[in-house]
Amino acid sequence: MRPINGDDVTAAVEGSAAVLGTAAERDWKGVKAWRLEWSCLETAEHLAAALFGYASRLVTGAQDWLPCDLTFDEDADGAGALEVLRSTGALLAATVRTTPRGVRAVHPYPFGSADREGFAAMGVAEVLLHTHDIALGLGVAYEPAEELAEAVLTWLFPHVQPGPAPWPTLLWATGRGELPGRAPVAEWRWRNNLVIPAERLTLVGVRPAAARDLRLGGDGGFEWMEGGPFEGTREASTHLVKAYESGVHRPEFGVFVLVRHEDGRAIGGMGFHGVPDEEGRVEVGYDLVEGARGQGYATEALRTLTEWALARDDVDTVFATIDGDNLPSQRVVSRAGFVRATVEEERTAQEENDGDSELQLHIRRR
Known part of the structure; x- marks a missing residue:
């Protein structure tokens, strides 16, 4: 692309x-x-x-x-x-x-x-x-x-x-024509991508065009740190493209690339697994290029994105599901203000993920 x-x-x-x-x-x-x-x-x-x-x-x-x-x-x-x-x-x-x-x-x-x-x-x-x-x-x-x-x-x-x-x-x-099967458009606005600044990096919203490129092995128009983008970002971009093509994509609940201020390089991806459900719950996921790990970037980005989401009227809870043996990721969510869910909540999450009993549920509420 x-x-x-x-x-x-x-x-x-x-x-x-x-x-x-x-x-x-x-x-x-x-x-x-x-x-x-x-x-x-x-x-x-x-x-x-x-x-x-x-x-x-x-x-x-x-x-x-x-x-x-x-x-x-x-x-x-x-x-x-x-x-x-x-x-x-x-x-x-x-x-x-x-x-x-x-x-x-x-x-x-x-x-x-x-x-x-x-x-x-x-x-x-x-x-x-x-x-x-x-x-x-x-x-x-x-x-x-x-x-x-x-x-x-x-x-x-x-x-x-x-x-x-x-x-x-x-x-x-743009209200200038008809399309079979779709209602006429009376009011419209285009949408530039959302960027959310943090202390040492910026979360840059990924557009469908960039997501298509990331899905196909490209850089999405970003200058990546060596080793990036990581596989999780490419997988998330695939889901974004599918949501866009099916007409259910909401950009503010899509994928963000983490761009470091000091050199303008992309060091990872973070985003939501979809829009909030009827109870205001939304799931978040993330990954970092290996060379950027252990420096607090994931914690900073997760805290920033979570606080942005919880400030909205349609979000009450942000949650992350993490493998039981993924200790680094567990430390990230803990430092970002998440807590382990109740036994009942965790069991429900495990059932929703093919009965994976090793999966942990971490949540942060408004």
């Missing part, structure tokens, strides 16, 4: 300009962009402003909104709008290419920030969707490359079950 990058932004803009360029001489001011309240020119202005805004925030890692915007001149026309689209698209593409891994800048949906891949995906999404709107308003045909639509879905719509084809699925997910 190649992470979404500046080349994808460039490809999206080039595809847009090629199609809309065939109608550049039309009256963009006097024609509405499909079902939008904006004219085609106003929609193009919004698109260019989005690309400019993404680049201007990402280039500095801005954590607050910048007091600037992009607007067209009063005499702007379709041809001029396309020149601005090419320019702002090139700015975002270059910014994505040169931004270091791990830099995040402000964006509201849904966790307050996005990384370079997130801004690239948002830029591509803006181009694809608003080119669609403008093209329909101008009466020209447009369909983007399938790989661009799929990239947007796997990087920004982890909560949306894949459909028979990426482009119709993206149109449906």
Whole structure:
């Protein structure tokens, strides 16, 4: 898997300009962009402003909104709008290419920030969707490359079950089309990945695109410490992909890669085995690259993730099932504030795990 990058932004803009360029001489001011309240020119202005805004925030890692915007001149026309689209698209593409891994800048949906891949995906999404709107308003045909639509879905719509084809699925997910067997979408937001900071590391949410790569033996777009990723992370990524493909994946209860602050290297994986049950119980699991063990990283990450989960209204209990002879893992959960469950609770857990009588249940409640 190649992470979404500046080349994808460039490809999206080039595809847009090629199609809309065939109608550049039309009256963009006097024609509405499909079902939008904006004219085609106003929609193009919004698109260019989005690309400019993404680049201007990402280039500095801005954590607050910048007091600037992009607007067209009063005499702007379709041809001029396309020149601005090419320019702002090139700015975002270059910014994505040169931004270091791990830099995040402000964006509201849904966790307050996005990384370079997130801004690239948002830029591509803006181009694809608003080119669609403008093209329909101008009466020209447009369909983007399938790989661009799929990239947007796997990087920004982890909560949306894949459909028979990426482009119709993206149109449906953004309220622009119908999909057989699915109700129309009236309100929607894309979702950048969740990151949870700890003292010495950050828990970085794994997107479906990255999980697919990890499942197939890749690095998921992370720079791993030697020996990683460990097999548990790959197995968890397999479960994530299955949940995504079946439409039940909830990103905040997925898989997180543990990225060390001192060198930006990934040292392990941690995450949930699914969403909370009706009683607010959720199971957690983890692994570390061998070279990172014995330094308190797993304890720090587990404590951080558990406290994040217990602060939610839908979680009352976080639990971990551990083999009886896995003493290091037992010490990790103990240091993270977990306690051994009651005999009855443990027996139930053993029955749910094929009657494994050696399995221990450790819990931490709100």
